Amino acid sequence: MNAFLQRFARNRAAFAGFLVLLAIVAVAIAGPSLFHAGPFELAGPPFSPPFGRYPLGTDMLGRNELAGLVYGARTSLLIGLAATLFATLLGVVIGGLAGYYGGALDHALMRVTEMFQTIPSFLFAILVVAILSPSIRTVILAIAIVSWPPMARLVRGEFRSLRNREFVQACIAMGMSDSRVILLHVLPNCVSSIIVTGSLLVATAILTESALSFLGLSDPNVMSWGFMVGAARDFLQRAWWLCAIPGVAILVTVLAINLVGDGLNDALNPRLRH
């Protein structure tokens, strides 16, 4: 574990990404105690420029832009993590069963996976949210449904190759049950790939959520970065910063997560050590 941390910290970009992410998480957690009234409260005159009475100004309705940003971070991180967790669970179960058992089960599960992959994922997400009516839960569900197939394919590949490794064969020959072999011997050996892919899924999920709320397909009672960009786009010429500030927040967060993901990949991948 110590060696892992050392390898991770040696990658400067990944470490910087990790610090940025840590700061975003801290802000998100501290949010409600910084802005008791919440992001939707009217704080002052509309279109106040940044660096005045309000650090990042106010929007077209006079809401505090900084409060929106802080609460938006909560939404983005919550949806990113929850959707990824859900997608990873789905992908690992389906990919794992297909890869370990192979044969007809593999065929059936992989055809289903391909069916999901052939539908353009963003349109699919819009469809799901539109049908189920927008709320935090449906957005999480929609993002998870469109993002599990790559995870399933990855896990299937790993399981297939591990299944034929001699140490797994030895476990079976010892008389272990399938569930024991899978949970105690196969899964731990592909955890690092799952973590790396999962970390990148978080970034994609945050982008998808932003895009959905930009289109107004998000929970109307929850502040989010995509919603802020979307609402301010009509006033782009008058107050461009209202779009730029949440946009930069999305960019920085996604970039940080991607850097951390790459760093995890380098640190966890035994072939890249040294």
Place this chain on the structure above:
Amino acid sequence: MATSSPILDIRNLTVDLPPWADRPQAVSDVSLTLAPDEILCVVGESGSGKSVMARAVMRLLPAPHVRASGGSILLDGEDVLRLSDARMRELRGRRVSMIFQEPMTALNPVKTIGAQIEEVLELHTPLRKRERVPRIVEMLAAVRLPNAAQLVDAYPHQLSGGQRQRAMIAMALILEPALVIADEPTTALDVTTQKGILALFREIQRARHIGVLFITHDFGVVADIADRVAVMQHGRVVEVGTTDAVLNAPTHPYTQALIAAVPSLEPRARRVASEAPVVLRVEGLEKTYHSGGGFGRGRRVVPAVKTIDLTIRHGETLGVVGESGSGKSTLARCIVRLVDAERGAVVMNGVDLMRLSRRELRKHRRQIQTVFQDPYGSLDPRSRIGRLIAEGPIVHGVPEQEALSRAHALLELVGLDPRAADRFPHEFSGGQRQRIGIARALALEPAVLIADEPVSALDVSVQAQVLRLLADIRDRLKLAMLFITHDLRVAAQVCDTIAVMRAGEIVEYGAVGDIFASPSHPYTRELFSAVPGRDWRHPRSPISDPANPP
């Protein structure tokens, strides 16, 4: 022989390793000479530096981490280490060429054999297109490839392993170099194929007067092909001499130990337990592999095992001998039901394992345990050794504490320190891992031990130790053993009875003494005549220990 001036003269060569390697130098202060018309075999175990030395001559070291730091390599009087890159490119192929171990990866899979050889001619000769092709065909015929004219247009995957290696040799020799470096060129091949390639080497080397630096780990191959031998250990040459002198009267203790570790082809005299009760009976076992198929393509049907009958008695070791693709490993996998056979019975204690449901089978699995071939792949990299050995008994209901303490005793039994129980597999050497694999198999107190090529990935000295351990444990615990191997020397040392397999069938089956004394099936005879160094007899004790030479 070595009277004319040498084609290759290596003087005090030292090659440095990067700081994180386990020793500072791969090759230390090595001096060797090679006459223009001789085969010099460099023998050594893995890590002895023999391949690094060979690559240094071609200047193919993995720079910048590994580099020659001292000495000189004189090729026709020119120091390879001090030549410009351009001059070096000129020499490669024309004056010195190299043959690699694995022809499948050494040849480019997307280019035809002809195109790859032609590239060499294009780079180094002024020959025009229509002059090149006849030259290539002539060379392919010279390495005894059938239908040389058609083979020019063949891709590497369309050739067999032996044919690919012949094509590699043709490519290496087309410019008639003065020096050929062969790095374990027959190690990946079956013995019958190896025999042909070695004969070809000898013939071409004699006819064309080439100096050959032949790297190998196999003393049998040395006996068959070498004029002179250099033995390497830990980056140093410990002994050089004529083949006769080194093989039959070695002076250095390491050489003596290595040679003593080579298993003899004379079977060990063991009583065949013909009266002992039958432990395992295999009847009419059949397994066919299907591949491809779907979307109009025909399914390929490969019969891997055809109607096999075997019996193993209490305390008996049955050797299943065969070349790659003979179905011997599939047979083992069918017996332990890692693969389901289509037909046949595997009977132990009156129970047919083939008829059991998966749930019932789990309880019976403990009676029949396997030791696998690959010491690196057969242990879960994330499990501690003690846990790894104890897990089988725990699954079968032994309390955890008891199973873990028994694991300690088993580690001692296989000659490892019980304190090793808390370490991970990657902290052990190949031989030690194979001991751990044996301990794991024994933890379940099986009646039958299946050993699938348990020593073929190990160096000869380690191999001898593991074989001795297996024989010792078998005799102490009165185990029945099914021993799968491609190596007749190993089979002679551990087996009581032998089944020779070819293309999924047993062609000969009998007591080891009888088969080694007078093989009756033509294939068995072919196999025996192909064993490298079969005429070489060395004074030795059966399976001795190179760490403590007699």
